[in-house]
Structures are given as C-alpha cells and as structure tokens.
Amino acid sequence: MDRNEHEHVIEVTDLRRVYGGGFEAVRGITFHVKQGEIFALLGTNGAGKTSTVEVLEGLAAPSAGHVRVLGHDPFTERAAVRPRTGVMLQEGGFPSELTVSETTRMWAGCVSGARDPREALALVGLERRADVRVKQLSGGERRRLDLALALLGDPEVLFLDEPTTGLDAEGRRDTWDLVRALRDAGTTVLLTTHYLEEAEGLADRLAILHEGRIAVSGTPAEVTAAQPSRISFELPTGYFPGDLPPFAALGVCGHDVQGRVLRLHTRELQRTATELLLWARRSGLALHGLDARSASLEEAFLTIAREVSAPGEPAEPRKPEHAV
Numbered sequence: 001m002d003r004n005e006h007e008h009v010i011e012v013t014d015l016r017r018v019y020g021g022g023f024e025a026v027r028g029i030t031f032h033v034k035q036g037e038i039f040a041l042l043g044t045n046g047a048g049k050t051s052t053v054e055v056l057e058g059l060a061a062p063s064a065g066h067v068r069v070l071g072h073d074p075f076t077e078r079a080a081v082r083p084r085t086g087v088m089l090q091e092g093g094f095p096s097e098l099t100v101s102e103t104t105r106m107w108a109g110c111v112s113g114a115r116d117p118r119e120a121l122a123l124v125g126l127e128r129r130a131d132v133r134v135k136q137l138s139g140g141e142r143r144r145l146d147l148a149l150a151l152l153g154d155p156e157v158l159f160l161d162e163p164t165t166g167l168d169a170e171g172r173r174d175t176w177d178l179v180r181a182l183r184d185a186g187t188t189v190l191l192t193t194h195y196l197e198e199a200e201g202l203a204d205r206l207a208i209l210h211e212g213r214i215a216v217s218g219t220p221a222e223v224t225a226a227q228p229s230r231i232s233f234e235l236p237t238g239y240f241p242g243d244l245p246p247f248a249a250l251g252v253c254g255h256d257v258q259g260r261v262l263r264l265h266t267r268e269l270q271r272t273a274t275e276l277l278l279w280a281r282r283s284g285l286a287l288h289g290l291d292a293r294s295a296s297l298e299e300a301f302l303t304i305a306r307e308v309s310a311p312g313e314p315a316e317p318r319k320p321e322h323a324v
C-alpha cells in the first residue's frame, strides 16, 4: 500500500448548508477523516447527515465553509473526485425489470476501470441472485446490490448512507465484515447510520450531529466515556432518596426518580454499586429491580437527542467537544 496513512482524505471545515427558503440544515461543522479510517455520522432524524454527505459526494455545493475529498473540491472538481469514490445512496432507484446481473453490468459500463461485476456481487453475497429481477429482491438484498454497485470502481473513498437498513442480523454482520475488510485494505469509509451498535462496533471515530451541529465526536470509547453509568432500583416502601447515604459518599453525580424507581448517575460504577449494596445489607433491605449498566453510545445519543431546542432557538454546541 503506497498511500499515506495519515493523510486527511476527507476534510470538512465550517461547513454550512442552507436550503432555499433560508433553512440552515448544516450549521458550521468541522471534521476530518484519515486514510483507511471508518468514520460514522450519527444523529437524530433531520440532524443534517444526508445534507452533509451530499456535499461530500459532490451532489451539492456548500453554502459556506469548505470541503475536500482526496484533496479536491468534490463539487467544482467532480471529474477528479468521482472516479475515485464509491457512493451508496439511501435509495438506489434501479430499473426494476432488469436482473441483478444486467444492472451490475450496466453500471459497470459507466465506471472507468470497473472490477468484474461478478466479483462485486460475490463481495456482497449476491452471486446466486444474479438472474433474479431487481423487483423480486428483498429490501435487504437491494441494499446489498446498492453496495455492490458502489464497489464496482474499487473506490479509495466509500460513502455509505445507512448501508444496513433493512438487512437481517446476519446480513448486517456480513456487511460489517466487508466494510472492515475494505478499511483494512486501505479504503476510507464515511457512513451514516441509525444503528448505534453499528457505529460502536464498526467506526474508528464518529460524530453525533444534532440540529445541524456536531454535538460530540471522537472514538466510540471517548464518546461513551463522557457519559455517566447508571444504577436503578425500586425505592423500598417508606424510603426516599434522602434516606440513602449522602450521594457524594456514594460517588453519585446526579439522580432522577420515576414513580418509585430511583436512578443514580455515576462515573465510578464499581464504587457506587459497592457502597449502595453495603448500605442495603446494613439496612436489611432488598433492592428490587436492581440494574447497573455502564455508559454506552446509546446513552450519549439519548442525552443529546433529549436536548431539543425551543422553536426558533438555535441549538448550542455541547462542551467539551473532542477534537476530530
């Protein structure tokens, strides 16, 4: 591999995208993706993921800021960028009467230096469906066909917009294995996804978008570590949160009560759990519904998603934000 491993293959600087009518869908985001890295863009519905990816794919110009893919402006230098990138859109939109094989061959005719269409189908496990009409494919098989087409040009950069939507668990795992293999061979991958376990298991780094801004970013471990762990249980009859030992002594950094269920937030899960159980034993109490769970990407995502701005009020970026 003669590519520079540390090169920023994708550079996004202060990107803004304003639609006709003045709605600002992307409000100044900055991130970089290194060569041979899988970067995931996560976000609530309407957060601006597709609006961002479309600019990277050269389908739209930035309203402000700038974007580079492989060192070029993907919009004004489309001819230089497009042959080196593979794009898997959310909706493939193939003619449904063509077979899988015909579709792949037709697409290969539009790609310079395309790999053997049969090889692309084999990569996504569709070789046995080559003679089936596209309209007869399941939703998951169509996603795999979308991916096969994106891989035809053996791209250096792959844009995957929700690549595993509609796939069953096995198909999803197969796609993850394929994306990892492509990354290991040097391909740079930018993907959007709604599946948090997909981002957690697949991405080297990720950014969570919210209302057009990057709310948090970093490696999955960094983003997760910024969240507290949780312990919840039913308050024993006649007990209130104030009857527990002082929260500071338990290492608790926050709490909430829903009905009789007390939820403690902590950054020291082992210490808090130990102190809580010792207190329960000393007090002769059974803690029903006891549940302790480490911080997760899901927790980070839900925390951000709950921070809904008031109508007309721009969302403020969260601090601290990891460097990307």
Ligand SMILES: Nc1ncnc2c1ncn2[C@@H]1O[C@H](COP(=O)(O)OP(=O)(O)OP(=O)(O)O)[C@@H](O)[C@H]1O
Pocket: 019, 020, 023, 025, 043, 044, 045, 046, 047, 048, 049, 050, 051, 052
């Ligand atoms: N052509 C358009 N004109 C006006 N507003 C648009 C247009 N396309 C998207 N938007 C708005 O921009 C915002 C961001 O949309 P975008 O599709 O980028 O979000 P997303 O994060 O990809 O969402 P999802 O997860 O639902 O696919 C949304 O509020 C959407 O309604």
